[in-house]
Amino acid sequence: xxxxxxxxxxxxxxxxxxxxxxxxxxxxxxxxxxxxxxxxxxxxxxxxxxxxxxxxxxxxxxxxxxxxxxxxxxxxxxxxxxxxxxxxxxxxxxxxxxxxxxxxxxxxxxxx
Amino acid sequence: xxxxxxxxxxxxxxxxxxxxxxxxxxxxxxxxxxxxxxxxxxxxxxxxxxxxxxxxxxxxxxxxxxxxxxxxxxxxxxxxxxxxxxxxxxxxxxxxxxxxxxxxxxxxxxxxxxxxxxx
Numbered sequence: 001x002x003x004x005x006x007x008x009x010x011x012x013x014x015x016x017x018x019x020x021x022x023x024x025x026x027x028x029x030x031x032x033x034x035x036x037x038x039x040x041x042x043x044x045x046x047x048x049x050x051x052x053x054x055x056x057x058x059x060x061x062x063x064x065x066x067x068x069x070x071x072x073x074x075x076x077x078x079x080x081x082x083x084x085x086x087x088x089x090x091x092x093x094x095x096x097x098x099x100x101x102x103x104x105x106x107x108x109x110x111x112x
Numbered sequence: 113x114x115x116x117x118x119x120x121x122x123x124x125x126x127x128x129x130x131x132x133x134x135x136x137x138x139x140x141x142x143x144x145x146x147x148x149x150x151x152x153x154x155x156x157x158x159x160x161x162x163x164x165x166x167x168x169x170x171x172x173x174x175x176x177x178x179x180x181x182x183x184x185x186x187x188x189x190x191x192x193x194x195x196x197x198x199x200x201x202x203x204x205x206x207x208x209x210x211x212x213x214x215x216x217x218x219x220x221x222x223x224x225x226x227x228x229x230x231x
Binding site: 033 | 174216222223
């Protein structure tokens, strides 16, 4: 079964820029399937932050941006704020084994 | 706007079957080009997709859970349901229901319900 690999943790100071990577394979991201990103604030329900690789839903600040290239994707956060401290998950679709949705393992963002 | 709400027992005994229902409000479960999914999250861990169902009845399941999972839909009640058989402590998690788009992103989500597997 395929996996999406994220770093367990990243950190940055307020105002800085951080990126979170999401590495897949030729049966998911590399096959052209979209990557989506979710933000989960402590004790809350995951919320879609980026969909379709780089589209922000209404209400999501433009400090958040997404990209996809080859078998990987990235989430970038600029102008880091204390309220950005959360868990971030990438998600895509895998075409193997009749097809299934898969999530990355999640990345804990700490704002120093 | 569409809202989802999970319901079901919060405690299930090992080897028994976990059963949850998700009620969709604010819109018809049959409208639009969507499917309906279950996702779970053990305490302190990441998200795991369990499976999905279209209102046509077509289902897809996580290969790692496929042998134990059944998802069904009742369009007359605007509900879909999850059954997970032969549960163990490893199935203890917050279970979310969510609406999936044709491009496979999830929004909205239910608030989640904690299911504990314990005797």
